[in-house]
Amino acid sequence: SKQITVPEFRSAKSRGAKLAVVTAYDYTSARLCDEAGVDCILVGDSVGMVVQGHPTSLPVTLDEMIYHTKCVMRGARRALVVVDLPFMTYQVSPRQAVRSAGRLMKEAGAHAVKLEGGVRMRPAIRACVNAGIPVMGHIGLTPQSVHQMGGFKVQRDEEQLLADTTAVEEAGGFAVVVESVPADLGAKLTTAVTIPTIGIGAGANCDGQVLVFHDMLGLYPDFKPKFAKRYADLGAAVKTAVESYCREVRDGSFPAAEHTFR
Ligand code: KIV
Ligand code: NA
Numbered sequence: 320s321k322q323i324t325v326p327e328f329r330s331a332k333s334r335g336a337k338l339a340v341v342t343a344y345d346y347t348s349a350r351l352c353d354e355a356g357v358d359c360i361l362v363g364d365s366v367g368m369v370v371q372g373h374p375t376s377l378p379v380t381l382d383e384m385i386y387h388t389k390c391v392m393r394g395a396r397r398a399l400v401v402v403d404l405p406f407m408t409y410q411v412s413p414r415q416a417v418r419s420a421g422r423l424m425k426e427a428g429a430h431a432v433k434l435e436g437g438v439r440m441r442p443a444i445r446a447c448v449n450a451g452i453p454v455m456g457h458i459g460l461t462p463q464s465v466h467q468m469g470g471f472k473v474q475r476d477e478e479q480l481l482a483d484t485t486a487v488e489e490a491g492g493f494a495v496v497v498e499s500v501p502a503d504l505g506a507k508l509t510t511a512v513t514i515p516t517i518g519i520g521a522g523a524n525c526d527g528q529v530l531v532f533h534d535m536l537g538l539y540p541d542f543k544p545k546f547a548k549r550y551a552d553l554g555a556a557v558k559t560a561v562e563s564y565c566r567e568v569r570d571g572s573f574p575a576a577e578h579t580f581r
Contacts (some may be wrong), residue, residue, distance in 0.1 A: 338527025349394030364403040369533040388427035413446035435461035437483020448491035456487030460499035520546030
């Protein structure tokens with residue numbers, strides 16, 4: 320089936336179609352998610368935590384995002400691929416934002432970029448959109464500001480959240496991730512804009528949902544956020560499988576005849 324475009328993704332809201340978004344960072348997982356029918360794959364800077372093992376997303380570099388995006392692009396046939404601009408690759412100036420976003424589009428083949436911040440990022444979003452680069456916003460809990468926020472905390476400042484959400488739309492963003500806000504606020508923000516809200520810990524009334532691949536599959540042992548529903552416990556399945564492999568190597572039952580060339 321054919322590629323989902325940015326305008327199609329944006330207009331899902333007016334059709335009342337809920338959007339399913341999931342993160343992926345490599346070819347194999349992107350291909351699985353694409354074949355499972357997700358609307359959008361997010362190459363998130365959560366790669367810094369769930370793949371690289373850092374406690375935050377702050378150390379992730381633009382070159383690393385380009386590498387992961389190239390891998391994902393080979394596995395995504397239908398899904399829209401949106402890529403995070405990592406920390407300190409867009410906050411300095413709108414010019415820096417356009418240059419960094421441009422590299423993700425030109426070198427890696429991304430369809431769109433995502434950046435964190437609403438009101439404070441209006442000029443950066445506008446500059447990217449003016450350059451022909453579609454932008455997804457991200458408001459509420461913005462993990463690149465974890466030290467300023469004093470931790471990964473639920474965001475409750477209604478006035479600020481409304482201003483940030485509408486700023487993303489006014490600056491030309493085509494969608495906005497809303498992270499870790501109470502459900503009633505998630506609903507209010509969703510009715511305040513015509514672009515789709517993609518919730519993560521923002522309740523059931525958002526226009527779509529996003530989950531981190533490793534969280535939804537039980538693959539990330541360090542922390543399970545309240546909003547991360549586990550659709551499978553692959554972590555346990557992987558452990559059991561590798562334990563069996565170790566046992567069979569040690570007792571000589573692997574490889575068997577059928578795994579052996581004659
Ligand atoms: O990096 C990421 O995975 C994200 C999603 C959680 C929205 O930004
Ligand atoms: Na992110």
